[in-house]
Amino acid sequence: MNATSAPRSESEGLSVSVVVYRPELAQLANTFASLGAACETLRTKRPGLPIEVYLIDNGGLPDVLAALDELRAHDVAWTTLTGHGNVGYGRGHNLAIEQAAGRYHLVLNPDIDLDRDALVRALDFFDANPDAGLLTPWIGDEEGRQQYLCRRYPTLLDLLVRGFLPTGARRLFARRLARYEMRDLINERDIVWDPPIVSGCFMLFRTNVLKKLAGFDARYFLYFEDYDLSLRAHDVARVVYTPAVRVLHHGGGAARKGSAHIRMFAASAYKFFSRFGWKWL
Template sequence: MLINESLLDRPESGHVYLSVSVVIFKPNLALLQRTLDSLRCSVANLRAQRGHALSVSVVLIDNGADFISDTWASAFKQDAIEYHLMVGHGNIGYGRGHNLAIEYLTSDYHLILNPDVEMAEDALAQALNFFDKHSAVAAIAPHVSGEDGMTQYLCRRYPTVLDLFARGFLRGKAQALFARRLARYELRELIGSKPTVHERVGQTMDTFISPPIISGCYMMFRMGVLKTIGGFDPRYFLYFEDYDLSLRASAVANIAYVPAVRVVHFGGGASKKGWCHICMFAMSTYRFFNRFGWRWL
């Protein structure tokens, strides 16, 4: 069911309020610098289009105990971007960290951003222009590429346990045996086709692709919808909080994949980060399937 359009946040009198939250935990400072620099450049590009009818707030949520810095404050102030640093709450997890910002912000649009994502200069402008044209769309996913320039297929169909195992833990020839099913899971036939019609998995719609699940590395929402569905489920510490949020959002409104919004993602999978992350991945997988339904093969 689509949410009533009156519940979708809209700018009043032509003024737009955009907010951004970034959760960090012992971050790679070089990548974080690139992320925030690209954000500033993208805000400048957006402001060049929208002039003074734009307010921007950035909230940096520090889940670590040893990274408290005002390094970014002067740069954001110079760019007329309101900046907040949230510290002292401990390592509460990715979703709960973003919720700290989402709960008190009153913006029209909110960007959930990873600290290892570099956005194109026009990424924000492209996203808001798309929102302007598609009032029933509540969330946007960008085109994501890696540092090597190759597309990262981060939009998803609903997964099976086998899909997650093959994609996350198999390599080389072993993973190649599952190439066709992984391509389907990653929506490659749609994401790679540069579509001119909107395809919501299972039905044809308007002028964009509407994936059931999008990546938490870069999700832009109409804040009204994000608040209506309660933000992230705090029961996920790490992994699958974006799957959960996507499915709850897509139950009430449209999600759009917008290839004109382009970002570079430097992150990696859980299996590359050691046993601690593998255990967190397994726990979140169990929680996700228990909530939305188990699919094995």
């Protein structure tokens, strides 16, 4: 474990967890650079706010000191958690969630670039809306086009169409997918309360809410752990889509990552539907 020192407080502070497995160093450095810049902006509004980043190494972590320099440059403390092997996405984040002591905790993918004002706007929103417990931002792709990653409860057909059909074939299901992706409500302007499911690429929690939920369900190795956590979050707090908070997402779907990811997707989908109920069509 490597760490820089930072003050801790039970009542204030932000922690961030990033789980990596054989990460692409250039993208990880970009993520840390944008995170560091967003933390710097946050500290101009909230001087002395403790911030700590947990980098969870699920395997294949190369020399990341150059990437971590992006955090050091912005005076952001960091801790590397390693040696536990590839325990899966949710269990990896749980290692950091167990240690989180501040008021807020951000679950962050290593393929996200944060807007410089993202954290300021997010925490300001939490301050103004005490019933909000989980915040999801406006998410764009590499060209700046909006990604619709809020979801209504899926049917099995929705998942098959969106995840595995080629683009041309998906057009035949455009109306169905638009409903699943909440395109009737999600836009660049309007706050939307209580979307059923939000993306795990950026989930900003009040830490006490996350602790009540005991973090992610460790039975999911990869995929659907964010669906599961989103649905459970509604039991203890309100979930909110806040488009003033903006990030870019460089990720891809399971079908584009090969057969191993397809198998993991199918196994996690079975666990998810078995727990929350099957919907076929």
